[in-house]
Amino acid sequence: MSALQDQIQVHLPDGSVKDFAAGVTPFQVAESISPRLAAASVVARIQPLDSNTTETGPKETPGAAATSDDAAMYAAEDANAPRLVDLATPLTTSVKLQLLTEKDPDALKVVRHSAAHVLATAVLELFPETKLGHGPATDSGFFYDFYRPTPFTPEDLEKIEKKMAEVVARDEKFTREYEPREKGLHRFKADNDFMKIHFIERFTKEGDDISLYRNGAFVDFCRGPHVPSTGRVKAFKVTNLAGAYWLGDEKNPQLQRVYGTAFFSKKEMDEHFARLEEAARRDHRALGKQLDLFSIQDLAGPGLIFWHPKGAMIRKIMEDWMREECIRRGYDLVYTPHTMRVNLWQTSGHEGFYSANFFTKMELDDADYRLKPMNCPGHILIYKNSPKSYRDLPVRYAELGNVYRYERSGTMHGLLRVRGFTQDDAHIFCRRDQVESEIAACIDFAQSVLETFGFKEFKVELSSWDPKDRQSYAGSDADWELAIGSLERVLQEKGIPYKEIPGEAAFYGPKIDMKLVDAIGRLWQLSTVQFDFNLPARFELEYVGEDGERHQPVMVHRALFGSVERFFGVLIEHYAGAFPLWLAPIQIGLVPISERHLPYAQQVEAELKKAGFRVELDARNEKMNAKIRDLTMQKVPYVLVMGDKEAEANAVSVRARGKGDQGSQPLADFIAHAAKLAAEKSLEL
Template sequence: MSEQIKIHLPDGSIREVPSGTTPLDIATSISPRLAAVVVVARIKALHAAPPASTTDETTSEDAMYAADNTAAEKIVDLRQPLTEDVSLELLKESDPDALKVLRHSAAHVMATAITELYPEVKLGHGPATDNGFFYDIYREKPFTPDDLAAIEQRMADVVKRDEPFLRSYEPREQALADYAAHGEFMKQHFIEKFTHPGEEVSLYKNGAFTDFCRGPHVPSTGRVKAYKVTTIAGAYWLGDEKNPQLQRVYGTAFYNQKDLDAHFKHLEEIKARDHRVLGKQLDLFSIQELAGSGLIFWHPNGAIIRKTMEDWMRDECLRRGYDLVVTPHVMRRELWQISGHEGFYGQNMYAPMELDDAEYRLKPMNCPGHILIYKNSPKSYRDLPVRYAELGNVYRYERSGTMHGLLRVRGFTQDDAHIFCTPAQIEDEVVACVEFAEEVLHKFGFNEFKVELSTWDPNDAKHYVGDPKDWELAVNGLKTALNRKNIPYKEIPGEAAFYGPKIDVKLVDVLGRLWQLSTVQFDFNLPRRFELEYTGEDGEKHQPVMVHRALFGSVERFFGVLIEHYAGAFPLWLAPIQIGLVPISEKHTAYAETVKKELEAIGLRVTLDARNEKMNAKIRDLTLQKVPFVLIMGDKEAEAKAVSVRTRGKGDEGSTPLADFLARAKNLLETKAATL
């Protein structure tokens, strides 16, 4: 008689079944209809240690090929034999984990189609991503758009065949020999890297196609119903330009056509909001080839928005008890050696430059400069906390091909602040920084955000500095601050800065996209490295602790997100041109000049179009510039001291007394309202 195991179901019931029973067997025993709609299973071993936290990123080789997940909770095939007591959830198509599995399966369907059409190809890896999937392919001849169409068509044949995804195992040495015989150098690499001698290798087969893979997969290729091969890009094998260049074929998949159509509609919305396109249309910024990649030139329209953002930030810092400072763009190399940036961050810094007295490096961070200001004069506990804020320009060496408009640049302005305080003050200061971050997001029109707590990985200590006890205290301090604010967060091990853990605040834009901008970091290492001190109440010298915080993150990146969030239609307080004036004819220009002066008197940026053009042409031009308000003036308005108002997004609102419009505009300006 086979051993019995206990399966705990979500409704609280427990089923005793023979060891080796599969989730599909359980589903069938509950209801054949349920068995027909479930996709994969989530199991959790009972009495096991909790699973390690992981990031949402699913495109790494480790995620694809590392050894089977032995964590307490994992996703498995419906045909996976169960051999111990577990809790079991049967996942339907609506579960996010089921969508990831579908996309991984779709990658296998695409690889099947590619190998059938082009037998000469060699396969890399094919993971699911947040938005779809890809497969790395080595082929000497480049794929063409016609090839992509053919691949998608052949995928339809693979889906129609409804081939089951079947898992099998093979001795490692045999798998290596098989792949070597067919010249599959990438598969050999993955097996050698992610398995050990003597192990069995996990393979998945559908029809005649077999792939080295840990799974899981949907039951069969027929479950991959709504998909699209989207694009192709180049990628060097192992990211090394000395290695062969691969062709990365991208696609996406959903469980139904409705969701697939909605996805592409969403992509069209994103395309329409592309900050690079809008930046050019609205004359906000440019990147000049002659000057170099990743370096931003702010045009007048963009520069006035930047000034408005920075003025608000500086005023808010002063209101919250910060002192404003300014530090040099370039400093001696020795400084970066003391701070640890030379060793831990050197690959992201520009190369040293030799001047008269020493080697210098462009600064990638503002923190060492603020430390030197703190250290310039003695401090007492009565002086703490000391808060230094700077909108400082920094320079980081981003690799060619990684730059992306305003979102990934080589030179940018960080709204940096560093707080030096006593250990007893740290919690209040972190809470204040989180509250400040919330205010920044709300003020600029973002009403939703998510929080991550990035901690260190004690098993990878070479990438961090400091004592494990200090790290534990720092992490607990940040957790306490978040709990005090009742802010839910996700812990991300291994993502801390080299000098301390951090809180990352990710805003959610109007399209539901996450953007990493605000960060609050705890640092006990730099004060020690620079031998910072203050005199305590006991008359003895003590070491302060330090908080790094950047709330825009960078002015450039934040501005790029703003452009896309608002699709270039900025709120009144941020818009480069806030009011456009259109006199109907030349004889109404004098009244328009009077209106312009009254609007400018309350601080509005106004343009008067007095060209000898038709009124509708003037209105169209101002509309294309996304000006919040267009005021039209003719005989009737001049006589009544009124204006005819056209509001962006709402159209013609008719005539209104000038005094009433002035009051409305002044209120929008003073409250910094996100809507008109």
């Protein structure tokens, strides 16, 4: 098939094939199917059918992409891979074509990148002395970097947003243009656009044509794609302003980064900001302080968690449950040292592959030592300490072990990103014929963790390797094929949908990540199951097989909480601090109406504690309503009020969190009901 032909074939997602004259655009294809589809289409995804074809248009190294904030955004695409193009792109070769509407997440990214151009248009119209950086889409919106000696003010941001509305109302077409590299450089140099000059010089070569996008008088060096016109950017908002050094180097000029967000409709945007408000209400850092669960102390250092009594109680419940489940599922509990010789990490390969995440070496009298960033080498040494037979396998070691990783300043975030944490690590040493059943059991265990702690939904990713980046991975090609195939088969046999993420595997093997969905729809990476053929080889692990010969086991790594700290932080936000009865640090608050009811309240306290409940008696000389309010602010599941009637009838007046006054009931009945809920780990009261 030639690069240009009179007739081409367009293969559609429903399997149909349509013939068109070469040069037809995706928009025209959409019109031929349905005017409604054409009106709804935002962008197109194409893939050439002929492996020798190249992208439509002059030879180029593309400019700014829509979704990244680094050098990758300027890298040339694989011409034969699926890619997004404008609806106005002429199709000169036969392709697979998918028309993306508002239902596709990639379409929203294109809208947001187009909104970044609208933002830049508005800024230049208001402040023509400004120089442009780049403006990618992000997961939550977009930004654009600007150089302007005068700082933007909040009033300026309001003006910019108003001017953006004018640009949208003008409904200017986004048009892709090409021009010789030298001509583009000359023009940008004449305007002293030093950032655009840098991008062109670094990411294009002499003789290239560069890609530009025009809307009205505004022109930007950009790969695109874009929506058909500025009028398609229907719902947007400028959100905030931040500083960013040019190229991330503090020696360079400081840029002003203007952030915004965009959606297909105002309703979606309003829902987005409502979610942000709800996320702020659930912020575990604020709730941790309000509920007195944990703290991070400046005197001790960032990223190091101090567990207060109430937080420590929840941690104990979490860890006790995990240890009991491990034992029930055939694991042996182990403990390993917090620091070990550097030689160990050299043998494991972490010293080479993972050194940037270690804390600095400690020089002791006999050798250099490292604080451990993970538990696996310690478990390997326990395995290796005694001979193993095929009858002994699988061997499963589990540890709630404290580990330490050097997180850079600025990356730490409450409980979610710390320098010292407790990993619920386990390592399974098994024969190759056992590995898939062990992986399946780990996935079952992970699902049990999520269900028990109240997470009803999760999504799965399979992180595989990138064979082109061979130096980043240990092991042979055959090992990687075996490992990835094993994980795939388990997921397929269990009927679990998953998304493969190439290039995201650990250096020693592929992994399955289970991302839970919290109460407000956010994804959290916690549980992971990893295949490892590398460490058994590095440590020369063995077992004696049924044939009497020595064989090498394989390893499965798994962490289900991920880390106790991170899981706890997610729990706080998932429940907004209102933990279910079985997890709540204080399960029942007691409020005597007056001092003369204190003896009966103490009697109730004793009976509740005897039944195993965690109880707080408010014996202060305060008004009843004040006591109830304080316990309610602490999100205590049950508040029991006691006066004359309750004392005479051996009863309690029950107030359930979120349900209000439940009336009076015999103490024995309340204890039986609450005990049942706690035993069942119920999420309801």
